[in-house]
Amino acid sequence: MSQAVSDKSIPATRVGRAERARRANQRAGARRRVQRIALHLLLLAGVLVSMFPFYWTAVMATNTTEDMYRNPPALVPGTHLLHNVHRVFQNIDFLGSLLNTVIVSSATTLLVLFIDSLAAFTFAKFEFPGNRMLFRFLLLTLMLPAQLSLIPRFVLMVQIHWAGTLNSLIFPGVANAFGIFWMRQYIQGAVPDELLQAARLDGCGFMRQYWHVALPAVRPALAFLGIYTFITTWNDYAWPLIALINPKKVTLQVALAQLNTAHHTDYSMVMAGTLLAVLPLVVVFILFARQFIRDVMKGALRG
Known part of the structure; x- marks a missing residue:
């Protein structure tokens, strides 16, 4: 039971x-x-x-300065955008400064991507006398404030007769320690030594290994470095203000600063110019970010 x-x-x-x-x-x-x-x-x-700062910039650009001082201030877009943009074009050479900025940012970004990735590939995959010592010395330069190099750099530009030209903005920044460090760390993990050895057996020299083996594997890192370099160069203000001694040949950030006057600042006009200056950055970020995300997802699927 x-x-x-x-x-x-x-x-x-x-x-x-x-x-x-x-x-x-x-x-x-x-x-x-x-x-x-x-x-x-x-x-x-x-x-x-x-996203709120971008929205607030758009709101300020479409209203008047008086609307901003109201209590409560205007929180929705207004109808004065075209009027504010027209005043921006009246007060500064917006298109000329925009063209200068596009040339400087694009040229600097392309040169940085090439030179930094080439140097990083050399540091990461090739042994030569002083490799580690040179790389450590390169990292030490990251600890120096960028402002310390403004005066020596300007003196050098004057001596080689580049002061006041766009060359003084492009070439001093084509090789930077951060870009080389970033690309070296990525190349060490993304480019197998066995793949380079197979390329050498097939008769590939240094440049063919770099161009056909390393670069296709590090496209996500290049996309990030391209975004970072383009935005940093586009928003640079201090060095263009010093190097471009001709007030008629300036970059966009220096031109926008000219909208501020000593006695009165029309913030709606300034924000309209700022909004126009931000739009190209948004386009560049979208293009490079799509490439970055697509390549990262490809790498994840292969893994």
Whole structure:
């Protein structure tokens, strides 16, 4: 009799355990959904906070300065954008300074991508006397404030007769320690030594190894470095202000600073110029970011 009772209790015990496991899985799934929703809400809040300055710039560019001083201030776009843009074109040579900035930023970015990746490839995959010592010395330059080099750099530009030309903005920044460090660290993990050895056996020299083997593998790193370099060069103000001694030949950031006057600043006009200056950066970021994300996803799928 006791044996029969115990036999009946075994299935009941198993059912109870299965029910408890099912309820535990449901509770765990509910917790994961709550955590996922909380994470998405946090990310959404971060996006809204980071996007608000751009929205506020657009609002200020489409209203008047008087609207900004109202209490409460205008929080929706107005109808004065074309008027503010027209005044920007009246007060500064916007198109000329925009062209100068595009030339400087594009040329600097292309040269940085080539020179920094080439130097990083050499540091990462080739052994030569003083390799580590030179790379450590390169990293030490990251600790020096950039402002310390302004005066020596300007004296050098005067001596080679580049002061006041766009060359003084392009060539001093074509090789930087951060870009070489970033590309070296990426190349060490993305380019296998076995692949380079196979390329050497096939008769590839240094430049063919760099161009046909290394560069295709480090396109995500190049995309990031391109975005970083272009934006940094585009937004540079101090060095163009010093190097371009001709007030009629300036970059966009220096030209926008000319909209500020000593006695009165029309913030709606300044914000309209700022909005026009930001739009090319948005386009460049979208183009490079798509390349960056696409190559990263390809690497993840291959892995």
